[in-house]
Amino acid sequence: MILNRQRSVFGRSLRSPHTCLPCIPIRHKQTSAYKAFLEEAKKKKDKEENERKYQKKKSTKAFKFTSSAFIFVATLGVGYSQGRLQVLNQPPKSLFPETSTAPVDDIRSPYYANEGEFEKACKLIERVVGPNGFTDSDAEINGHADSYYSCMHPEPDQKPDLVVYVRSTAQVSKIMDICHRFNVPVVPYCGGTSIEGQYISTRGGIVLDFSKMADIVKFNEEDRTLTVQAGATWQDLEEFLKPSGLLFGPDPGPGAQIGGMVATSCSGTNAYRYGTMKENVVSLKVVLSDGTVVDTGSSNSGYDLTRLIVGSEGTLGLVTEATLRLAPRPKAETVALVSFDNVFNAVQAAQDIISRGIPLNAIELLNAKSVFYVNQSGLLHKKLEEKPTLLMKIGGASQSLLDETVKITRKITKTHNETAFKFASNEEEMDQLWMARKVLYWSNLEYAKKAAGPDVNAWTTDVAVPISALPKMVDQFEKELDKSGIIGSIIGHVGDGNFHALLMYTQDQKEAATNLVSRMVDQSLKLEGTSTGEHGIGYHKREFLIEEVGQTSVDTMRKLKMVLDSKRILNPDKVIVVDRSEPQPDRSE
Numbered sequence: 001m002i003l004n005r006q007r008s009v010f011g012r013s014l015r016s017p018h019t020c021l022p023c024i025p026i027r028h029k030q031t032s033a034y035k036a037f038l039e040e041a042k043k044k045k046d047k048e049e050n051e052r053k054y055q056k057k058k059s060t061k062a063f064k065f066t067s068s069a070f071i072f073v074a075t076l077g078v079g080y081s082q083g084r085l086q087v088l089n090q091p092p093k094s095l096f097p098e099t100s101t102a103p104v105d106d107i108r109s110p111y112y113a114n115e116g117e118f119e120k121a122c123k124l125i126e127r128v129v130g131p132n133g134f135t136d137s138d139a140e141i142n143g144h145a146d147s148y149y150s151c152m153h154p155e156p157d158q159k160p161d162l163v164v165y166v167r168s169t170a171q172v173s174k175i176m177d178i179c180h181r182f183n184v185p186v187v188p189y190c191g192g193t194s195i196e197g198q199y200i201s202t203r204g205g206i207v208l209d210f211s212k213m214a215d216i217v218k219f220n221e222e223d224r225t226l227t228v229q230a231g232a233t234w235q236d237l238e239e240f241l242k243p244s245g246l247l248f249g250p251d252p253g254p255g256a257q258i259g260g261m262v263a264t265s266c267s268g269t270n271a272y273r274y275g276t277m278k279e280n281v282v283s284l285k286v287v288l289s290d291g292t293v294v295d296t297g298s299s300n301s302g303y304d305l306t307r308l309i310v311g312s313e314g315t316l317g318l319v320t321e322a323t324l325r326l327a328p329r330p331k332a333e334t335v336a337l338v339s340f341d342n343v344f345n346a347v348q349a350a351q352d353i354i355s356r357g358i359p360l361n362a363i364e365l366l367n368a369k370s371v372f373y374v375n376q377s378g379l380l381h382k383k384l385e386e387k388p389t390l391l392m393k394i395g396g397a398s399q400s401l402l403d404e405t406v407k408i409t410r411k412i413t414k415t416h417n418e419t420a421f422k423f424a425s426n427e428e429e430m431d432q433l434w435m436a437r438k439v440l441y442w443s444n445l446e447y448a449k450k451a452a453g454p455d456v457n458a459w460t461t462d463v464a465v466p467i468s469a470l471p472k473m474v475d476q477f478e479k480e481l482d483k484s485g486i487i488g489s490i491i492g493h494v495g496d497g498n499f500h501a502l503l504m505y506t507q508d509q510k511e512a513a514t515n516l517v518s519r520m521v522d523q524s525l526k527l528e529g530t531s532t533g534e535h536g537i538g539y540h541k542r543e544f545l546i547e548e549v550g551q552t553s554v555d556t557m558r559k560l561k562m563v564l565d566s567k568r569i570l571n572p573d574k575v576i577v578v579d580r581s582e583p584q585p586d587r588s589e
């Protein structure tokens with residue numbers, strides 16, 4: 001007990017460590033034995049004294065060492081926090097340039113996981129998704145690397161190393177945390193229908209497939225909003241919404257899913273009436289590159305994070321849920337198909353119809369060749385006039401109002417020298433006429449395969465020009481297409497000046513097709529149009545983006561990218577160049 005109390009808080013004894021000299025009686029007679037005893041005692045004392053000195057020296061040394069170590073560590077600590085403060089106050093310019101823009105030459109090349117790091121990350125990902133939640137089978141890897149529709153195909157080594165199927169926002173967040181720690185590139189993937197090389201795995205890494213996250217989360221009929229997971233297709237939504245009398249507008253390629261549709265800011269034939277994704281997304285749930293989950297919110301306060309993510313092509317964050325705006329279905333609707341002798345008349349008629357406020361739900365232009373391919377397919381009950389054609393969905397609040405609108409439309413098209421006017425009087429006829437638009441891609445492809453061989457490649461691309469410039473654009477491109485000998489067609493969502501070209505080229509015609517697309521974009525930019533209509537920038541149109549919006553705007557976009565994804569692991573190399581040492585894709589082969 002006493003001993004315990006004598007212990008200091010550090011557990012060291014407070015007693016002196018020394019042993020005392022044995023007590024010698026002073027008045028004792030000095031015998032030889034006594035002398036020997038004294039010598040022995042002295043020796044012992046000397047030895048103890050030496051031992052004490054040695055111990056003292058040792059403990060001084062230890063003390064010196066400990067204190068030096070302490071000073072060293074403390075200096076390091078102080079140095080670190082000072083350095084940290086210094087970094088925070090004055091960050092090194094190579095890491096955090098103070099400029100508002102980030103030209104690619106001013107930023108370091110990204111570092112991506114080596115094999116060992118990738119393996120470690122994969123083991124952790126397996127714990128998140130389970131043994132059946134991922135695959136590296138050739139079929140799945142190839143299926144997530146490319147598609148037939150894509151206008152340019154990846155190099156043989158541009159493939160993901162692993163495909164991971166996610167099922168919840170929480171899983172996506174955990175996976176991003178892992179990938180962020182190990183610098184693993186991540187390419188998000190939904191329906192795989194994008195066209196401009198948007199999901200090419202330029203750096204290997206993983207593809208996150210959202211198709212198993214396809215639940216309806218919340219349907220708010222009164223407020224006309226629907227919250228869905230990223231993997232739901234727009235056709236799923238159409239099925240779900242039909243009985244409610246509501247609809248969701250954007251209708252891009254068949255099989256496209258909400259995550260990819262948000263990421264490409266897609267539109268479709270209904271965009272004229274209902275807008276593109278930009279107008280139809282209320283808010284998003286997004287996982288950022290380090291795994292942080294953000295609700296972008298729907299209020300007007302603060303920065304508009306929703307619109308920042310829409311159209312960002314998976315480069316700024318991963319969409320796991322979207323709340324979408326719905327519209328009432330038209331009470332009455334019909335489809336009208338009108339033919340003209342030339343594209344100028346067709347586009348002028350379209351302009352006239354639009355400017356007179358006719359309630360159109362969609363308006364599409366097909367050139368004469370397009371109608372020819374549709375006729376060749378034999379998919380329609382009756383053949384159509386092979387002339388430039390306007391296909392319109394006309395809506396009305398009631399059948400009588402609709403009938404009246406059709407009459408007015410007819411009057412307008414007559415003044416532009418229509419050569420045929422058909423309109424559907426029931427749902428079946430509507431489907432038949434509208435089918436001319438829906439089957440065009442497959443009809444053109446089918447025809448090209450028969451005419452040019454089964455290995456023909458498809459290149460679908462688009463630009464948008466002011467509607468006044470559309471006739472000139474279509475006319476010029478048609479002539480160039482004819483001259484090139486490439487089988488192709490032109491369709492346009494005329495309502496918003498969107499102009500699509502479908503090119504079916506053989507391997508020998510690849511260069512000619514590339515030049516044709518370059519000239520199409522140049523021509524569009526000259527006519528104050530854009531480098532892309534609705535298909536996005538992806539991997540292939542990055543240089544056109546610079547031409548269109550200018551280097552400063554692209555450098556500002558890169559700054560945003562660096563802020564949200566400084567490791568550049570999210571869909572690398574899309575929309576903007578993120579690595580100054582990136583080899584540029586070879587377009588000349």
Ligand SMILES: Cc1cc2nc3c(=O)[nH]c(=O)nc-3n(C[C@H](O)[C@H](O)[C@H](O)COP(=O)(O)OP(=O)(O)OC[C@H]3O[C@@H](n4cnc5c(N)ncnc54)[C@H](O)[C@@H]3O)c2cc1C
Nearest residue numbers: 190191192193194198253257259260263266267314319534
């Ligand atoms: C026959 C045909 C017709 C088409 N018609 C039209 C049309 O009329 N209008 C139109 O706009 N487009 C059209 N498209 C293009 C295409 O359908 C659209 O771009 C569509 O929006 C792509 O959706 P997706 O689910 O297939 O996305 P994907 O191809 O899977 O991905 C597209 C991009 O989004 C990213 N991404 C995927 N999932 C996510 C996610 N969860 N979070 C963040 N980023 C993600 C991908 O990395 C990629 O960059 C057409 C395509 C075809 C083949």
